[in-house]
Amino acid sequence: MSAVEPLLELRGIVKHFGASRALAGVHFTLRAGEIHALCGENGAGKSTLMKIIDGIHAPDAGEVLLCGERVAIDDPAHAMRLGIGLVHQEIALCADATVAENIFMPELASGRQRWMDYRSLNARAAAALARLGQDIDPQRPVGSLSLSQQQLVEIAKALTLDCRVLILDEPTAALTELEAAALFRVLHDLKAQGIGIIYISHRMAEIFAHADRATVLRDGRDVFTGAVADTTPDALVRCMVGRDLGNYYPPKSAMPAAEPVLEVADLADDEGRVRGVSFTLRRGEILGLSGLMGAGRTELAETVCGLRRARQGTVRLRGRALQLRRYGDALRHGIAYLSEDRKAAGLFLELPIAQNIASMALGRVSSRWGWLRPSAERRLALELGAQLKLKSDGVDIEADSLSGGNQQKVAIAKLLATKPSVLLMDEPTRGVDVGAKSEIHHILRELADSGVGVVVISSELPEIIGLCDRAVVIHQGCVAGELSGSAMTEEALIRLASGFSAQELQ
Structure with a gap:
């Protein structure tokens, strides 16, 4: 391969599903040793294009070249043999198998070994996870892991393959800031080794911090390719949505401190994941719950709404103490909860x-x-x-x-x-594109302005800062501190989430 020849090139890719056209002559190039962001709204054609590279779909027209040679990729196993690895946004692991078995599933499925040295397999899996800063037990069943841990197992699985091309589809959607930082360190190591990385993300901050080039798809066409250093987040978003989004975040509440809608005092759950938490949600405001993954944010919301049994503490709605033995009790009183995993627990x-x-x-x-x-x-x-x-x-x-x-x-x-009188929203914009995110932000603000109390759990610090009027930070099941106004910065949120006291921020 010459110095200027792309590692991977797609020329004039066309794909239809029945009468619907998913891709209309897309051109895309990936160079060795670069991180190339692929952007676009949901439905723009990103996933279809990646599935063509991975051999899940065959193009109706166009060609795929790898190191300058035309290839017809038959299926994902063929793509893997060619050195192409894809980490899907949707978790695709075997829940009943162990972490180690999932990471090395391609090796186990090959049938080349008549017996498996599980001690070695577990050690290799632990090493792969350690690259991502994780100490997950490789012998645990994957089904017992949290969503973020499962995502990290997916990524570790891809990193064990001998890839020349690595495709990551929204890999940080379920990760904390610290977990994402560990992932990016690995990606830059791989980039230095000459591996080409296709990075699909809706997060502008990640793209502008780590990508070398970006390609934007809109309505199945490539409408922009260029160096990230030569463009701006606003320009990229305009390419993605075909319009100017205006104010990405709506104006914050101009209401003076109103009466409490929801008061939580000394709340703890049976499992010790929530420990003596107290906070107040006022009418007309959006309250953020921030913290690292596993800090107890979701468990807190579940305890407030009766999905998780409370061991102690009180929940008051407009001054009235509630007895919430199950989620149905919370719904009858006007407290509703949006799960972080809409596919498993949010929708039929x-x-x-x-x-x-x-x-x-x-x-x-x-x-x-x-x-x-x-x-x-x-x-x-x-x-x-x-x-x-x-x-x-x-x-x-x-x-x-x-x-x-x-x-x-x-x-x-x-x-x-x-x-509802109170909405508990757990990662309300996870896995949605920038246009839909902005719409959801404005919807939540309109609900708050109408008098609904809104609590937003988010792993995206810019979302906490841009959307929420105040933020309560959770660390190891406890309230580490509360921030508002100009004090609500990414650094302050991270420090509180990491265990620094509010006094240490002064």
Whole structure:
């Protein structure tokens, strides 16, 4: 391969799925020893293009060249033999197998070895995870791991392959800042070794901190390729969405300190993940819950809404103490929770949009005799869909057919159907594109302005700072501190999340 010849080149790639055109003559090049960001809204064609490189789909037209030679990639196993590794955004691990077995699944599945030295396998898996700064037990079943730990196992699996081309699809979506930093150290090491890295991300800060070049796809076409140093985040976003987003984050609350909507005092759960937490949510504000992954943010929200049993403490809604033995109790009182994993716990993907939205508010769509009324389901879905600017081909289509951003809007609409007083939103913009993120930010602010109390759990520090009026930082199940106004900086949030006291920030 010459000095100027691309490591990987795609020329005029076209792909249709039935009458729908996913890619319309896309050109893309990857050089050895570069991190090349691939950007675009959900549905722009990024995943289809990567699946063509990985041999999952065959192009209808165009060609793929690897080191200057045309290749026809038959399947992912063939791609792997060619030195192409893909880490999907959606976790694709075997829950019942161990961490080590998942990391070396391609080796185990090859059948080349009649027996396996599991001591060696576990040691090699531990070493692969150590590169990412992790000490996950390689003998644990993957199904017992958190979402972020599973994502790190996926990445470790790819790093064990002898890759010339490494494709990462939203690899930091479920990672903390520290876990992401460890990943980027590894990626820069791989880049120095001459490996070409295709990095798919909606996070502008990551792209401008680590990528050498960026390509933007819009409506199945490549509309921009250039050096990251020669462009700006605003220009890249305009290329992605085809318009100017204006204010990415809505203005913060201008209301004076209002009365408390939700008061949590000395709350602890049965498992010791939440330990004596107290905070107050006021009417008209968005309160952020920040902290490292595993700090207890999700467990805190689950304890507040009855999904996790409380061992001690009180939860008050508008001054009234609640007895929350199960999630249904919280819903009846007006407290609703959005799961961080919409596919597993937020939506019924195989059901139509209308049934999803009505599923937690059946009383609103039933007759006096208890019969469901499909016409009422549709009216409710249309009403909330319009409020949330849901983009779909009708409320009778399955939720699985929607983009990530529109799936998230359906999950939010499902909660709004219950007419909540308090919304606990766990990673509300995870895995959605920049345009949908901005829309969700504005939706949450509109809800807060209408008097709904909104709590946002987010691993993205710019989102906490840009969206939230105040932030409570959780460290090892306890409140490490509270920040607001100009004091709410990334450095201050990280230091509190890492265990520094509020006094040490002064």
